Amino acid sequence: MPRFFISRLTDINDIVCDPFMGRGTTLIEASLMGRMVNGSDINPISPMIVAPRLEPPSLEKVVEKLDEMQWGVSQKKLARWKRRNPHQWDEMEPYFHKDTFSDILMLRERFLGLPPWSSSVEAWIRMVTMAILTGHSPGFLSRYTLPPGSTAYPDAQRRINAKHRKGSEPKDVKKLIIAKSARLLATGIMPASRFPTLDASSADNLSLCESQTVKLVMTSPPFVDTIDYAKENWLRMWFAGIIDSYADLQSEKTPSIWRSGSISGWEQMMVGAMREMSRVLVPGGVAAIEVGEIRNGTETLDDRIIRLSQTVGLIPFALFVHEQNFTKTSHIWGVKNKTKGTNTNRIVLLRKPGGVALKGEDVLASVGSN
Missing domain, CATH: 3.40.50.150 (Vaccinia Virus protein VP39)
Incomplete structure (x- = not known):
């Protein structure tokens, strides 16, 4: 249109x-x-989604950057994070296998200092990760949940887990990011900015x-x-470092999104x-x-x-x-x-x-x- x-x-x-x-x-x-x-x-996540798509990298650059990253963070490191952030883990556990979450956490910490309007290769990877963070098919990082764009709150996700015993296995985060990037870049690179x-x-x-x-x-x-945009995007806002938990939606940390x-x-x-x-x-x-x-x-x-x-x-x-x-x-x-x-x-x-x-x-x- x-x-x-x-x-x-x-x-x-x-x-x-x-x-x-x-x-x-x-x-x-x-x-x-x-x-x-x-x-x-x-x-606040909108520029993070849009900027990399206006100036996308080549797939080769995406793979090269992913190869530089440390995947499969040790369980000891994840255990330390869980002890320091018990409330966050309680909210994340319904959505992700612990091995999948360790890679998501690695990416989150790596991207915390990245400007929201960046169009770097890392910004592209951040955007793609947000796009596949949760969903209802094998191409997403989460367990079986609502389709992308609609994020269940933690207690609702626990009920979904009890009903649908799908997607409880660990996901290959790097592989899924490459696959999604390949689909997005299949039509070629955007012309000069x-x-x-x-x-x-x-x-x-x-x-x-x-x-x-x-x-x-x-x-x-x-x-x-009709739509509470903050609640719909709370996991993406967490990944982007805008909030620390679902509970932050009730605090001043949450941006005042039009509603x-x-x-x-x-x-x-x-x-x-x-x-x-x-x-x-x-x-x-x-x-x-x-x-x-x-x-x-x-x-x-x-x-x-x-x-x-x-x-x-x-x-x-x-x-x-x-x-x-x-x-x-x-x-x-x-x-x-x-x-x-x-x-x-x-x-x-x-x-x-x-x-x-x-x-x-x-x-x-x-x-x-x-």
């Missing part, structure tokens, strides 16, 4: 920005198409972007009171974000904001985006609707298609005054210089 709008609303060397960059899909697509990219996300600029800040503070420099903002803000328990709170946050979008867009530039549905699909959020846009000086001019089926994780939450959750993607196009006055049909007809 990002390619559709990037190709029609920007040209080569234009700047594309995503203030809720998440895993970086928009930025990666834009970079592949020769655009310069700026991205931000208040989730488009000078990516990344930040871990709130969408209402896009200090990484100068005013009137961005041609397209393409983004998808968080859902309303609103009410539609009015969500609107208030979006006004701040959209005001920043208006500031950074060039005259005639476009913000493409993807939103979904709430209240069991009885209300869509595009009407609210359109109303809010007029308070920040942006002009709504088109709405694109993309219907989709749920992914295989929907049944975990008791969600059925067309009854609960998000069933459609609605992309609202907002234009900053000035420049060419686009219409919806212009977007369908036009294609940039690709």
Whole structure:
């Protein structure tokens, strides 16, 4: 979907920005198409996931770096760590075989001083490790658990273990990192960097972007009171050294990731974000904001985006609707298609005054210089 709008609303060397960059899909697509990219996300692991994917190493470099590392840490060393960190081990034990965990711990300690926006080979290995940290198939480092992107809390994982006696054997961490890297790099190396600029800040503070420099903002803000992003990512945040334990989620150590328990709170946050979008867009530039549905699909959020846009000086001019089926994780939450959750993607196009006055049909007809 990002390619559709990037190709029609920007040209080569234009700047594309995503203030809720998440895993970086928009930025990666834009970079592949020769655009310069700026991205931000208040989730502190987001830059760690995105930066290495924008400037990936060769598979040979990944293997070479992995060969330098000390695998199979002695059980004595692990035992000392467990004695010093009994609470952490109590939380980790449900997810990982002790031999697997010893290698994960070695990687965690090695990467603690690595900047979040690093694109080094080690940053790539950190990103891949986070990607395969937990999951429900043999390619993941954990025992059988929820699909990636949904992390069970420790007591829930113990119940999963009692029900599914799968994946209790040790995993070859190095081998799985190489296998995942090979899949990610199979299509070739990203073209020369488009000078990516990344930040871990709130969408209402896009200090990484100068005013009137961005041609397209393409983004998808968080859902309303649906996902607790800190809890969903707590194991990744632990691996990244952001928190020390699941218990830290209730403390000040946990970053304040965007989440609103009410539609009015969500609107208030979006006004701040959209005001920043208006500031950074060039005259005639476009913000493409993807939103979904709430209240069991009885209300869509595009009407609210359109109303809010007029308070920040942006002009709504088109709405694109993309219907989709749920992914295989929907049944975990008791969600059925067309009854609960998000069933459609609605992309609202907002234009900053000035420049060419686009219409919806212009977007369908036009294609940039690709």
